Amino acid sequence: MNTSELSTINPFFVMEILEEAQQLEKKGMQIVHLEIGEPIEKVDHRIISFAKKALDRNKDKYTNSLGLIELRLLISKYYKNNFNLSIDPNRIILTLGSSGAIILSILSSTNYGDEIIIVKPHYPCYPQIIKILGRKVKFFETFEKDNYQINFKKLSNSITKKTKALIINSPSNPTSISQSEEILKKISGLKIQVISDEIYQGLSISNNVSSIFKYNSTKTIVVNGFSKLYSMTGWRLGYCILPKKIIRVGQKLQQNMFICAPTLSQHAATKAFSIPEKNKNVLLMSYKKKRDYLIKNLNKMGINIDYYPDSAFYIFCDFSKFTNNSLMFCKEILNKTGLALAPGIDFGDNYKNFVRISYAGSFSDLRKGVKLLSNFLMKYNV
């Protein structure tokens, strides 16, 4: 028996904080969750009802490996309506969360040992998934002073013969910023495989729905899903749209690795497309209020947010006035006050002074959290 070389990969620190918080909750402590990117909203009643209907009709066996054609047609229609694009539903694979979509996208478009660029600050799991799959991570940094926009010229220059793919995430976790249309357009023309993780699509607070597909819908890969916009986190349903050239590889990977996405979730998600637009506007308005409240109060505490988070539902904050080890800081504040926050180290190893605050929860929790944080920081006497 040998120890896996993967024993050195990072945990998903925010999951660690969440699990520690859940332990404290079991011991009776009240916890305010501003650590996880999990929308508090109840899943729409249309989706819930249709899930029950699927249960009544025993629609719970394996589906086609690509997923239910009904749902893939609706996704295709969504791209028609939003971007006037005709996406062949047979290029869409319904996956086990957007996590499954990222795995299939990487495996079907790169080889073992290939270099993949990810943009810092980054979604915690990207580098781990890339390492697990035997690919190499190359980091490309963006900066608060640039509103976390990608410097395209620098990005182009960082691409070498070894670089085979780029993963972008716009709107982004942990910054909640979107890349500009100009940058998306330029990126769409890169010669390497572009994988655009658009899981926060539709959560732009100004209601600007964008996609790399606007500029290149044949050669780029889109990753998306139902977890964030529809709050269906535990339903584990995402999708990827692959170029024609590699869809067959993607399908074979899906058949062998995962068989198919959860059937009930697939049926239920068909109803996501009949939720009235006005519901979404109410949602975005509530995110706007929470964002503005949070930024205003952070500023009061001496934490200046020098960029403009245009989408829901994170703020990536520089806490260097208070700590140079935000993991320890997050554990301390959790244990002392019951406030759970995400340590910056999850998003890149140079963000040891950063903390990500999520306002995906309720306004009342956000208020409580702001108060706990404010009281806790007082002892630092800034």
Add this chain to the structure above:
Amino acid sequence: MNTSELSTINPFFVMEILEEAQQLEKKGMQIVHLEIGEPIEKVDHRIISFAKKALDRNKDKYTNSLGLIELRLLISKYYKNNFNLSIDPNRIILTLGSSGAIILSILSSTNYGDEIIIVKPHYPCYPQIIKILGRKVKFFETFEKDNYQINFKKLSNSITKKTKALIINSPSNPTSISQSEEILKKISGLKIQVISDEIYQGLSISNNVSSIFKYNSTKTIVVNGFSKLYSMTGWRLGYCILPKKIIRVGQKLQQNMFICAPTLSQHAATKAFSIPEKNKNVLLMSYKKKRDYLIKNLNKMGINIDYYPDSAFYIFCDFSKFTNNSLMFCKEILNKTGLALAPGIDFGDNYKNFVRISYAGSFSDLRKGVKLLSNFLMKYNV
């Protein structure tokens, strides 16, 4: 953009046949499905009701990465009741189907390039998953004349310095045979990592519930799930039980690759453990009847089954009297008669003359299928 080296992996041929069959069904053709290992039984009403209750209570957000503790405690209790073992629930990871469990087991116990032995005839996806994850496959063959039992001495001799793990599958897909207790015991003592895929546990027709854990519950890995015994295929819920030494790696892999298993499925599956034993006996009796009927009728057609399939719900049949290319044969019979069967090539490249027949469906479908097959074979005039 480059083509993935994985473009050469096999599809899961039975999924291909299934998907071709579904196409024909859409065109109005009546199909008899004896190709897929998907139990026809409705999911128990207790499970369905509890899923609805979970929907009503909005229990559909992320869970702990290991999974709901309630369900892990019930799984632990199951091993207590059946084998008098105390399994720490924190060694259990609830996964995205048993597929997810196999992936985590391989990744957490072996390194890139390591050799893993699988036993032929094998579950179609094993070699593909091993290749996808960058490990090397070594085949170990078993034979009908030996009732597909593993020759332990030969197996031991086939282990080299490069061999780091062995995957066994008892009861087995595609043969439906169980390895003897003596063989399980010997295998449990091997120095390499043993991964025991026990997804057909509980489906032994003589109601003999066994596990590698009977002989070594600390160093072996068990993979199991809810798809087969409880017919919950589309619910995508499995689990693996890892040795203490590697559980932390397994958990980090789960956090990064999959986040957690589907939440509704986790809640619903807690009720699987309150299904009365007598229901299982009724199920096993129906499998026994179907098995005996199928073997008798295959014999009549000149297809002799020279081994004893002790578990549900497959028969692995030598069709060499009729074809030396069972993939073509399966496609021909599907298109001409509407009978869907699984080609032997799925289970090892030397099984080109074999066909796997599944009796996981209804007795009436089995009868129809037998008739279609019998009529079709007449033209061969054996």
